[in-house]
Amino acid sequence: MRGKRERLLREMYAAMHARLGPSGWWPGETPLEVCVGAVLTQNTAWTNVTKAILRLRDAGVLASGQALLSLPEADMSELIRPAGFFRLKAVRLRNLLRFLDDACGFDFSVLAGQELDYLRPRLLNVSGIGPETADSVLLYAVGLPTFVVDAYTRRILHRHAMVPDDIPYHELRDVFMDVLEPDVPLYNEFHALLVRVAAQWCRARAPRCADCPLCPFLDGGGA
DNA sequence: ATCCGGGGAT
DNA sequence: ATCCCAGGAT
Missing domain, CATH: 1.10.1670.10 (Helix-hairpin-Helix base-excision DNA repair enzymes (C-terminal))
Incomplete structure (x- = not known):
């Protein structure tokens, strides 16, 4: 029962x-930032993620998805180092950003108009994006009702x-x-x-x- | 089952 | 100086 x-x-x-x-509570100032945080927080504490996000902000690369995408991977790794697993996460974040770029060009309102059951499997198909990261992006960045x-x-x-x-x-x-x-x-x-x-x-x-x-x-x- | 790495607590 | 914590891929 x-x-x-x-x-x-x-x-x-x-x-x-x-x-x-x-x-x-919202894990980021913008939908883009939420997505970055969702990857960086994998198996790590938020205090560490905050440091990494600040470093990205200070570097000016958090302003747009394109700015993040154009950042060389070595630079990305170094900036997000405080979050741990930094080489791995640089790749995973890039994978997610690429997905977002061609799914909606970083216009999250486009994703908000899609079905959860359509979008979620696609997100899960991105290497480095597991169920928790996917749901975090869907709920907090896109605004779709997934727990x-x-x-x-x-x-x-x-x-x-x-x-x-x-x-x-x-x-x-x-x-x-x-x-x-x-x-x-x-x-x-x-x-x-x-x-x-x-x-x-x-x-x-x-x-x-x-x-x-x-x-x-x-x-x-x-x- | 093991790898990936940092920050904080002990 | 260790131990402990927290997702995803292989």
Whole structure:
């Protein structure tokens, strides 16, 4: 029965929102920047990504997709070095930029008019773009209603005994999308709240369950 | 199962 | 000086 899971997810959302308020969170100033961040943040912390983005901004190459594309790969690697896996990510970012260039010429409103089920597989077909990166681009840069799942999401739901630890990406995504109506602001805010809870309370080591907004939903946490 | 690399915590 | 953290490809 999944009416129970639906109620639980909505209550968790409400609890986080009540404690933390609206996040107003967007992982970048522009859609282009969101795409850059989506690649750079693969398997790395946001603090590192921020440094890399700043370096790109200061170098003036973040102004347009063309500027980024015309940057030699060696220069790109060096600029994004703080984000880690920098040679790999320079290639992956280039792949994504090339895709965006010929899919829409960096006019993201064109992509916003396309079907999620059409665009998502195409994005996943780009080498270096996996499900999380694709969903992050689709939700935050394009504005299509796909739920972004990450290690934080997995950890929080697993610790609340809602999913197995090794649940595949698409199944975890379905946990949300099977139950939540397609709603970009809702998906945006839900993900943002999970990220904030994971960072401040549901940390990988030394979690602070006692005063976590999701404490009431813990096994034996009352309610 | 292993590789790719950095920053922060311990 | 290590250990730990976080996606995707092969």
